[in-house]
Amino acid sequence: MTISSSLKKTIIASTLIATSLFSCSEVEDAINDIITPEIPTTYTFEHVNYSGQTARIQMLDSLERYIKSGNDGVTKLSTSDMNAIYTNESGDLFGSSKDVESKTANDTDLKVNVYGKIPTYFISAADASGNQDNINGGRLFNVNGHEPAQMVAKGLMGATLYYQSVSNYLTNEKLDGADNETVEEGEGTAMEHYWDEGFGYFGAATDYADNTEAKNWYWAKYAKSRADVYDVSGDIFNAFIAGRVAIASKDYEERNKQRDIIIAKWEELVAINVIHYLNSLATDTEVGDQMHHWSEALAFAWCLQYNSSKVISSSEISNIIDLLGDSVNDVSSDDITAVKAALKSTYGFSDEVVNNL
Structure with a gap:
């Protein structure tokens, strides 16, 4: 830096x-x-706390695993149980009073408002569960061929985790209005704390760059999974560290530079996952695999909506979602090619990247 x-x-x-x-x-x-200022190689600072973000990620993971328990075709899922995890009804899940539902963006002007979709997927998952006829390839699908576990998990990765980080905590509105003088024990200044919360939603271990055995969640995990073809993991992680150092140095120009790297590379991470699952869909021969990969591609496409500084236009996102349709049966090879071409053009991906994701 x-x-x-x-x-x-x-x-x-x-x-x-x-x-x-x-x-x-x-x-x-x-x-x-x-x-x-020396830039550390791990996200380790004297006063850091993003425990609320970690708890929400663990709640999302718990919710996803609960829905996947219906993959056996025997277990009957309960909408009330799903909602209890989503809202942290008990008030002490993972030792936290935080919840996922209240931090999920609710924007009815979006092409797809994930907040409104979640309850319907809880209902359809419960309705489909406990019936072997709704299991295909070892996975539970609802009557429309959507995989509820994927729609909920990936949908909330966008509407909660991605949104809260790039469209809330890392924005000028949030950071510039925050105190950066008074240090609170265990949390740092208000500005440092907001930055840390943004980092927390990425889901990376503090030694993410070097520890291949570390536990990483959701976005951080997906960044590592795609790194052999298109690696944004280091860009995002190192920018979070460098931006935190810049805040401590009160170098706000550098802070914003690093923030912009995070937001741009995270948006690319969303896009490459859409392409990855469409590539899988294009080569699948089993119906269960096709519905599974289509569900993931569509839900990641929804995620593109949740970046207030996004490069891709809202109209282009709308076109992509329309091309992906309402079931895997709506998608042709031409549709897959068109979506991939749109993302390639928007983000400047090479043919090699697009073809090998």
């Missing part, structure tokens, strides 16, 4: 004034002492 030019000039000028009575060599030594 580099100190912004204006801040660096001010520091150097002040140093020159303060050392004007010293020799030239001493002045040069003083200037050389103005070093760039």
Whole structure:
């Protein structure tokens, strides 16, 4: 990370004034002492707390696993049980009073409002469960051929995790209005804490870059999964670290630069997952696999909506969702090609990347 030019000039000028009575060599030594803050390789700082974000991620994971318990064709799912996890009805899931539902974006102007979809998927999952006729390829599907576990998990990855980070905690509105002077024990300044909460929703271990055995959740996990073809994992993780250092240094120009990297690369992460699952769909020969990969591709396409600074236009997202239809039977090979071409054009992906995701 580099100190912004204006801040660096001010520091150097002040140093020159303060050392004007010293020799030239001493002045040069003083200037050389103005070093760039050291950037750690792990997300480890003195005062950090994103436990609420981690708890919500664990709740989402618990909800997904509960719905997947219906994959046996015997277990009967309960809408009340699903809702209890989603809303943290008990108030103490994973030792937290936080919940997923209240942090899920509810925007009825979107092409697909995931918040409104969640209850319907709870109902359809419950209705389809406990019946072997609704199991295909070892997975539970509702009457329309949607896989509720995927629609809920990926839908909330966008409407909750992605949205809260890039369209809330990392925005100028949130960060610029936050105090960056008063340190609260265990949390840092308000601005540092907001940044940490944004990081928490990414789901990465503190030693994400180097520890291949670490537990990573959702977006961080998917970034690693696609890294052999298109790697944004390091860009996002390192930018979160560098931005946190910049906040501590009160270098807001650098903070914003790193924030912009996070938002841009995370949006690309969403797009490459749409392409990945469409590539799988294009080669699937079993109906269960086709419905599974179609469900994932569609739900990741919904995620594209939840970045307030997105590169892709809302009309293009709408077109993509329309092309993917309401069931796998609505999608032709031409539709798959058109969606991939649109994402390739928008994000500048190479043919090699698109073909190998």
